[in-house]
Amino acid sequence: MIKVKNLYHSYSNDDHYAVNDVNFEIKKGEIFGFLGPSGAGKSTTQNILVGLLQLQKGSVEVAGYDVKHIKNKMFNKIGMSFEQSNVYSKMSGLENLEFYRKLFDVETRDPMDLIKLVGLDGKENIKAGKYSKGMKHRLTFARSMINNPEIWFLDEPTTGLDPSIASSIKDIIKEENEKGVTIFLTTHNMYIADELCDRVAFIVDGKIRLIDSPKELKLKYGEKLVVVEYVKEGKLIEDTFSTVVKEEKERLVEVIEKYEIQTMHTKEATLEEIFIKVTGRGLI
Amino acid sequence: MKLWYSFSKELILSSKSWYFYIELGMAIVLLLILLFVVPENFETKGKEYIYLDLPEVVQERYKKNLREEDINEMAELVEVEAGSTIFDAELYETSESKIYLLNSIDALDAFSNTERVPVIHVHVNEDNQIIHTYYLQGYETQKLRNLLMVYHNRLAGHDVVQDYSDNIKVRKLYQEIKPLSDKENIIPVFLTFNGSLMSLFIIAAYIFLDKNEGTIKAYAITASSVWHYLFSKIGVIILTSIATSLIITIPVMGLQPNYPAMFLFIGTSGFFAASLGLLITSYYNDIVEAFGVMYIVIVIMIMPNISYFTPSWDPNWVKIIPSYVMLQSFKEIISVNGNMTYVLIASLGFAAIGLDIFILANYRFKKTLTL
Numbered sequence: 001m002i003k004v005k006n007l008y009h010s011y012s013n014d015d016h017y018a019v020n021d022v023n024f025e026i027k028k029g030e031i032f033g034f035l036g037p038s039g040a041g042k043s044t045t046q047n048i049l050v051g052l053l054q055l056q057k058g059s060v061e062v063a064g065y066d067v068k069h070i071k072n073k074m075f076n077k078i079g080m081s082f083e084q085s086n087v088y089s090k091m092s093g094l095e096n097l098e099f100y101r102k103l104f105d106v107e108t109r110d111p112m113d114l115i116k117l118v119g120l121d122g123k124e125n126i127k128a129g130k131y132s133k134g135m136k137h138r139l140t141f142a143r144s145m146i147n148n149p150e151i152w153f154l155d156e157p158t159t160g161l162d163p164s165i166a167s168s169i170k171d172i173i174k175e176e177n178e179k180g181v182t183i184f185l186t187t188h189n190m191y192i193a194d195e196l197c198d199r200v201a202f203i204v205d206g207k208i209r210l211i212d213s214p215k216e217l218k219l220k221y222g223e224k225l226v227v228v229e230y231v232k233e234g235k236l237i238e239d240t241f242s243t244v245v246k247e248e249k250e251r252l253v254e255v256i257e258k259y260e261i262q263t264m265h266t267k268e269a270t271l272e273e274i275f276i277k278v279t280g281r282g283l284i
Numbered sequence: 285m286k287l288w289y290s291f292s293k294e295l296i297l298s299s300k301s302w303y304f305y306i307e308l309g310m311a312i313v314l315l316l317i318l319l320f321v322v323p324e325n326f327e328t329k330g331k332e333y334i335y336l337d338l339p340e341v342v343q344e345r346y347k348k349n350l351r352e353e354d355i356n357e358m359a360e361l362v363e364v365e366a367g368s369t370i371f372d373a374e375l376y377e378t379s380e381s382k383i384y385l386l387n388s389i390d391a392l393d394a395f396s397n398t399e400r401v402p403v404i405h406v407h408v409n410e411d412n413q414i415i416h417t418y419y420l421q422g423y424e425t426q427k428l429r430n431l432l433m434v435y436h437n438r439l440a441g442h443d444v445v446q447d448y449s450d451n452i453k454v455r456k457l458y459q460e461i462k463p464l465s466d467k468e469n470i471i472p473v474f475l476t477f478n479g480s481l482m483s484l485f486i487i488a489a490y491i492f493l494d495k496n497e498g499t500i501k502a503y504a505i506t507a508s509s510v511w512h513y514l515f516s517k518i519g520v521i522i523l524t525s526i527a528t529s530l531i532i533t534i535p536v537m538g539l540q541p542n543y544p545a546m547f548l549f550i551g552t553s554g555f556f557a558a559s560l561g562l563l564i565t566s567y568y569n570d571i572v573e574a575f576g577v578m579y580i581v582i583v584i585m586i587m588p589n590i591s592y593f594t595p596s597w598d599p600n601w602v603k604i605i606p607s608y609v610m611l612q613s614f615k616e617i618i619s620v621n622g623n624m625t626y627v628l629i630a631s632l633g634f635a636a637i638g639l640d641i642f643i644l645a646n647y648r649f650k651k652t653l654t655l
Contacts, residue, residue, distance in 0.1 A: 050505055054651055075507045086498030088293075090300040102289040103506035143502070 001182040002026040007058035018044045020206040031183040033197035041206040042186045076106045079149030083156040085136035089129030093139050104147040114142040134161050151182045190271035204279045222269035229262040286508040290516035298520050311528035314474045318536050325466045330381040335392040337407040350376040366394035462620045472614035474532050479525040483554045484561035491565040511646045522554040541618040545627050552631040556638035566648035
């Protein structure tokens with residue numbers, strides 16, 4: 001659904017590239033996470049993919065369309081939820097969606113259904129300017145689904161939302177993905193990427209450092225350890241055991257047999273830890 | 285259809301914005317000024333303040349001459365105020381001036397010192413010659429001073445001046461055009477600045493509002509074209525300009541103007557001005573950044589006003605400033621038997637140049653959507 005080859009972009013039209021030789025492909029129905037700290041080139045890449053920035057160098061194909069010669073029809077197939085809410089503040093939530101649905105040539109979703117989906121029902125006739133930040137964000141998110149996009153670009157979809165709403169947004173993303181929607185997720189939140197993405201790309205200083213599935217990354221970079229909490233002589237003890245070193249494995253079996261186990265966890269590396277390990281950079 | 289949807293949306297949004305009501309409100313204010321403040325024709329008669337310090341007989345002869353020149357052939361007794369003091373005076377009104385004969389030298393001093401106007405003390409010298417002493421204020425030109433000297437000195441050429449002025453023939457170039465009254469003559473200025481040129485600033489305000497809200501980016505991720513978005517804004521602005529122009533024109537001029545020509549010209553000149561506004565806004569993120577360029581544009585566009593009200597100052601470079609053409613076109617539109625060929629050519633010109641600028645602005649917007 002998305003093919004990016006040797007993509008470069010410079011805001012100053014010189015050799016200082018914000019995006020530097022980026023290559024990746026995204027298959028239909030995949031959730032692809034684009035992860036990196038602020039200024040890494042995530043938004044630049046995404047803006048080129050959706051035509052907000054002109055393609056300078058390289059080739060980009062989105063939904064079968066060459067982004068170099070972008071056509072309006074392409075936008076019937078894509079949707080984008082912006083990190084910064086951008087709705088008409090003088091129009092109600094419902095009016096916003098009613099207006100945007102008329103700008104597509106394909107069958108669109110019922111605005112009221114979308115309003116309900118993101119939990120704004122009952123507030124659909126209030127001017128968007130009077131919505132809270134979270135409500136505006138949900139309206140922006142709902143608007144991005146209005147044309148039933150085949151490719152859905154999500155820029156920090158849960159940022160600034162309270163945990164329960166963030167959770168429902170994640171559920172919506174999963175549901176849409178199950179329907180076959182391809183998702184390009186831009187975020188610096190490794191937890192949401194870990195939970196949702198089939199594959200992730202780490203981007204730093206405009207260059208992609210690594211592309212793989214979260215599971216493979218954890219297997220590759222995570223330490224194979226088990227953390228056990230058990231009661232010994234009336235005291236709660238926490239101990240860590242390797243699952244690959246023979247002596248450690250025997251000691252773990254002994255602990256399990258002899259003592260009362262309170263908790264037991266495999267200690268996998270988080271995506272954030274892997275990111276730092278691979279790129280040498282934090283995510284903020 | 286998408287263009288129509290965008291236009292309807294812009295119409296709804298503008299009806300909910302302050303700019304829309306500011307424009308309408310301003311049109312009403314300008315109308316009220318025209319109706320209640322601006323006279324049909326401005327007072328162009330000069331005022332002269334004279335004290336006749338002359339013997340009774342000479343004074344009577346002087347007044348007799350004034351009465352003969354007076355429109356009503358009689359003096360009117362009036363009270364005039366200088367500073368905070370009221371003085372009695374005789375008023376003689378000729379076709380060219382209002383002459384106040386003051387009744388004391390104190391009154392003359394008061395007008396000279398507090399009202400800061402030139403005054404004339406008429407008296408006789410030792411040789412029984414009538415002397416006109418002018419108390420000028422210092423701002424009078426040398427030409428005026430020379431003229432006064434010539435006027436009071438027959439030997440130096442008074443007869444020549446009289447003869448010359450009596451033989452001046454005035455021939456109207458456009459016999460069929462009825463001249464506009466002073467009040468009507470101001471309307472083209474209001475139509476140009478509140479109508480056509482205001483489009484430039486209002487569209488900039490709308491665009492910067494959208495840039496601030498980020499809605500322009502959201503629009504760009506739809507199957508509608510950027511030009512739809514830009515053109516729908518221009519459409520709303522032209523519609524507003526037509527409404528404000530009608531508010532100003534109809535109550536003052538009734539059905540005299542050529543309204544179809546007016547709609548055409550507002551459409552094309554508004555399209556030009558709004559496209560120019562779009563092009564300027566495509567280079568900036570907010571109105572503060574764009575203010576410098578906007579200010580320069582305002583100053584340039586104001587220049588033709590000087591030429592409009594002072595026809596003797598009409599250099600060629602002023603004629604290429606768009607507001608010059610707008611002023612002249614609106615003047616033709618509201619005049620009886622105005623030159624519609626000029627208006628049509630001007631409309632075509634604005635449409636053609638406006639289209640070029642619009643295409644450029646559209647290209648710029650597509651290129652700079654993430655600004």
